[in-house]
Amino acid sequence: MIKVVFLGFGNVNSHLFNALHEKTEVSIVQVFNRNFIKMISPFESISFTDDISKIKEADIYIIGIPDDAISSFSESLQFQNKFVVHTSGGAAMNVLSSKNRRGIFYPLQTFSKQRGVDFKEIPICIEAENSSDLELLEKLGKTISEKVIEISSEKKEKLHLAAVFVNNFTNHLYQIGSEILEKDNLPFDLLKPLIMETASKIENLSPEEAQTGPAKRNDKKTIEKHLNLLPEGPHKKLYALFTEQLNQKYGKKL
Amino acid sequence: MIKVVFLGFGNVNSHLFNALHEKTEVSIVQVFNRNFIKMISPFESISFTDDISKIKEADIYIIGIPDDAISSFSESLQFQNKFVVHTSGGAAMNVLSSKNRRGIFYPLQTFSKQRGVDFKEIPICIEAENSSDLELLEKLGKTISEKVIEISSEKKEKLHLAAVFVNNFTNHLYQIGSEILEKDNLPFDLLKPLIMETASKIENLSPEEAQTGPAKRNDKKTIEKHLNLLPEGPHKKLYALFTEQLNQKYGKKL
Incomplete structure (x- = not known):
C-alpha cells in the first residue's frame, strides 16, 4: 500500500484524488487544503484538514498548488526527510524545499473541474532525487496510467x-x-x-x-x-x- | 437517382466520390480531371475523362479545383443552363460562370489524401440560385450527412x-x-x-x-x-x- 497525502486540492490534485482513491495499491491518508471550507468530501474515511501542523504520516506527499506558491509552501511544512513531490509542468524539482526528499509527479494533461479525465493514456512524467523514490513514483503512476516516464526537470x-x-x-x-x-x-x-x-x-x-x-x-x-x-x-x-x-x-x- | 459528374479530382472531390459512389440515391456518371494520368480508377463502371468536350449529362456538376481556377474553368465548360456547384469554403457562389445555374456544396472539414473521413457528422453548407436546385443539393447532402445547412456566400x-x-x-x-x-x-x-x-x-x-x-x-x-x-x-x-x-x-x- 502506498500511503498518499494530498497537499492542496485544486484541479490537478482533485482529479488525481478521484483516480487514486479506489486503487487497492493506494491509500489516501489525508487531504490538506487551506480553504477547507471549499471541500465537500463524500469520502468519510479520508481525513481532511486545513491545519498544517496536523498533516499525517505518508509515503508520498503530493503538492498541487499554483507554481509560484510551491517554494514557500514546501518550506513551511513542519516535517523533514519525507518524500514530497509537486505536480506542476512549469516548475522544476528544485523549487521544492530541500529539507525533504524531492520529486515530480506531472500528469501531462489539461484539467478542468467540470470534466472527468481518464488517466490511462495520460503520460505521467516523474523525477526524483534517489532511485528508491523514483521507483515508488513509478509504482504510483502505474496504478492509473500506462505511460509513466522518467524525465528531467530540464526536459519537462x-x-x-x-x-x-x-x-x-x-x-x-x-x-x-x-x-x-x-x-x-x-x-x-x-x-x-x-x-x-x-x-x-x-x-x-x-x-x-x-x-x-x-x-x-x-x-x-x-x-x-x-x-x-x-x-x-x-x-x-x-x-x-x-x-x-x-x-x-x-x-x-x- | 441524382446524376453527378465530378469536375476535378483533388482532395475534396475524391473524398466526396468515395462517400457518394455507393449511395443508391446517387449515380456518379463521370469524373473529369485534367491530369487523367493521375487517376487510377478501381470503378470500372464509371467513366473517366480528361477531355472537356466529352463531359456527360448530369443533374449536378461538382467542381473541386483550386479556388483561383474555379472562375475561368467554369467559363470554359462547353454547356449551358446546367446546375454547376463548387465545393470551396473560400470562394463565393458568384465566382462561377453565370452561363450555368450556380450553387455551392461545401463540406466543412479538412481533407487529406491519406486519411478517410466519415461524412455523417460533417456540416455540408449549401447555397443555390433557385429553390429547386437548393432542394436537389439538400437531397444530395442528406445521402451522406445529417447536417446539411443552407448558408449564404457571405456567411460562408x-x-x-x-x-x-x-x-x-x-x-x-x-x-x-x-x-x-x-x-x-x-x-x-x-x-x-x-x-x-x-x-x-x-x-x-x-x-x-x-x-x-x-x-x-x-x-x-x-x-x-x-x-x-x-x-x-x-x-x-x-x-x-x-x-x-x-x-x-x-x-x-x-
Missing part, C-alpha cells in the same frame, strides 16, 4: 512549453473561431467536427502532412479576403503572423 | 475564416509543439493525449471555460521562462502575441 520544461502551444494556444484559436461565428449568429457547433478531425488527424499523420489551407498554398486572394474580414486588432495580427509562418514553411511561390 | 466566408483559425492555425501549433520536442529527442506522441483532450473538452465546455495555462492566470515567472527557452524567431513572436491576448482577455492582475 520543454514539454510544458510545447503543451502550452498545443493546448492553451489551440484553445484560444477555438475561442477566436467561436467569436467570429457569434457575430454572424452562426452556432459554434458547426466547427466541432472540424476541430475533432484536426486533432484526430495527427494520430496517423505528422502535422506537416496534415497541414492544409490558404496560407500553405499561398492563396493570396483568400488571404487578402480574410484579412479584410477581420477588424484591426489582435485576431488580425494572429492571422497575419500565422500566414507569414505557414507561407515561409511551405513556401509555394505563385 | 466567415465560417471559412473561423475554420482557418481552428484547423490550419491549430495544426501549425501542433507542428511547433513537435519541433520543440524534437530538439530534445522527446517523442511527439507524448502530446497526443493532450491534443485529443483539448479538442474533446469543447464538446461540453465553451472555449472560455476550457482555457487554462500560465497566460490565463498571468503567471509571469513561467511566461518569462518560456520566452527564454524560445530562440528569437517566429515561435517566440507567436508565444508573445498569444500570451498578450490571453492576458488581456482573462486579465487576472497579480
Whole structure:
C-alpha cells in the first residue's frame, strides 16, 4: 500500500484524488487544503484538514498548488526527510524545499473541474532525487496510467512549453473561431467536427502532412479576403503572423 | 437517382466520390480531371475523362479545383443552363460562370489524401440560385450527412475564416509543439493525449471555460521562462502575441 497525502486540492490534485482513491495499491491518508471550507468530501474515511501542523504520516506527499506558491509552501511544512513531490509542468524539482526528499509527479494533461479525465493514456512524467523514490513514483503512476516516464526537470520544461502551444494556444484559436461565428449568429457547433478531425488527424499523420489551407498554398486572394474580414486588432495580427509562418514553411511561390 | 459528374479530382472531390459512389440515391456518371494520368480508377463502371468536350449529362456538376481556377474553368465548360456547384469554403457562389445555374456544396472539414473521413457528422453548407436546385443539393447532402445547412456566400466566408483559425492555425501549433520536442529527442506522441483532450473538452465546455495555462492566470515567472527557452524567431513572436491576448482577455492582475 502506498500511503498518499494530498497537499492542496485544486484541479490537478482533485482529479488525481478521484483516480487514486479506489486503487487497492493506494491509500489516501489525508487531504490538506487551506480553504477547507471549499471541500465537500463524500469520502468519510479520508481525513481532511486545513491545519498544517496536523498533516499525517505518508509515503508520498503530493503538492498541487499554483507554481509560484510551491517554494514557500514546501518550506513551511513542519516535517523533514519525507518524500514530497509537486505536480506542476512549469516548475522544476528544485523549487521544492530541500529539507525533504524531492520529486515530480506531472500528469501531462489539461484539467478542468467540470470534466472527468481518464488517466490511462495520460503520460505521467516523474523525477526524483534517489532511485528508491523514483521507483515508488513509478509504482504510483502505474496504478492509473500506462505511460509513466522518467524525465528531467530540464526536459519537462520543454514539454510544458510545447503543451502550452498545443493546448492553451489551440484553445484560444477555438475561442477566436467561436467569436467570429457569434457575430454572424452562426452556432459554434458547426466547427466541432472540424476541430475533432484536426486533432484526430495527427494520430496517423505528422502535422506537416496534415497541414492544409490558404496560407500553405499561398492563396493570396483568400488571404487578402480574410484579412479584410477581420477588424484591426489582435485576431488580425494572429492571422497575419500565422500566414507569414505557414507561407515561409511551405513556401509555394505563385 | 441524382446524376453527378465530378469536375476535378483533388482532395475534396475524391473524398466526396468515395462517400457518394455507393449511395443508391446517387449515380456518379463521370469524373473529369485534367491530369487523367493521375487517376487510377478501381470503378470500372464509371467513366473517366480528361477531355472537356466529352463531359456527360448530369443533374449536378461538382467542381473541386483550386479556388483561383474555379472562375475561368467554369467559363470554359462547353454547356449551358446546367446546375454547376463548387465545393470551396473560400470562394463565393458568384465566382462561377453565370452561363450555368450556380450553387455551392461545401463540406466543412479538412481533407487529406491519406486519411478517410466519415461524412455523417460533417456540416455540408449549401447555397443555390433557385429553390429547386437548393432542394436537389439538400437531397444530395442528406445521402451522406445529417447536417446539411443552407448558408449564404457571405456567411460562408466567415465560417471559412473561423475554420482557418481552428484547423490550419491549430495544426501549425501542433507542428511547433513537435519541433520543440524534437530538439530534445522527446517523442511527439507524448502530446497526443493532450491534443485529443483539448479538442474533446469543447464538446461540453465553451472555449472560455476550457482555457487554462500560465497566460490565463498571468503567471509571469513561467511566461518569462518560456520566452527564454524560445530562440528569437517566429515561435517566440507567436508565444508573445498569444500570451498578450490571453492576458488581456482573462486579465487576472497579480
